[in-house]
Amino acid sequence: MQESILKLDPKPAHIVVDGNSPFIPKGGIKNRAGKIFTDAEIDILNSIPNADIIKGDAKFLSIAAASVLAKTYRDEYMNKIRREFPIYSWKQNKGYPTKEHREAIRIYGVTKYHRMTFPLLPEQLKFNL
Incomplete structure (x- = not known):
C-alpha cells in the first residue's frame, strides 16, 4: 500500500x-x-x-469502492495462479489459507505467489529461501 x-x-x-x-x-x-x-x-x-x-467499508464509500475493486482483482488473480499451481486450492481460499491449502504448503512448500508476510501455517514455519 x-x-x-x-x-x-x-x-x-x-x-x-x-x-x-x-x-x-x-x-x-x-x-x-x-x-x-x-x-x-x-x-x-x-x-x-x-x-x-x-469496518471502514461500511463507513466510507471510498473504502467500500476500493474493497470491491480489490476483491474483484484478487478473485481474477487467484483464478490465474490456480491454473499454474492447482495443488494449492486457491479457487476455494481466495488468498486466505484453508486447511487443504496449508497441507499443500506443508507437502510442496511455497510458491512465488505466497505472501511471506502472512502467516501461512498455524505454527508459521520458517522456510529456507
Whole structure:
C-alpha cells in the first residue's frame, strides 16, 4: 500500500484504511513486505494524514469502492495462479489459507505467489529461501 501511495500524483491529502492496521506502524516504516524505503519516501509517507478505520467499508464509500475493486482483482488473480499451481486450492481460499491449502504448503512448500508476510501455517514455519 505504501509503495502505491508513493506512485500517486498528486499525493493524497488524507488516507483512510479499512481495518485495524495503521498505515504508519508504531515503529515507523523501515521495511514492509521486503521493500526498504528511503528516508525521502518515509518522509513523504509520514507527511500524509491517515486513519485506520475498523469496518471502514461500511463507513466510507471510498473504502467500500476500493474493497470491491480489490476483491474483484484478487478473485481474477487467484483464478490465474490456480491454473499454474492447482495443488494449492486457491479457487476455494481466495488468498486466505484453508486447511487443504496449508497441507499443500506443508507437502510442496511455497510458491512465488505466497505472501511471506502472512502467516501461512498455524505454527508459521520458517522456510529456507
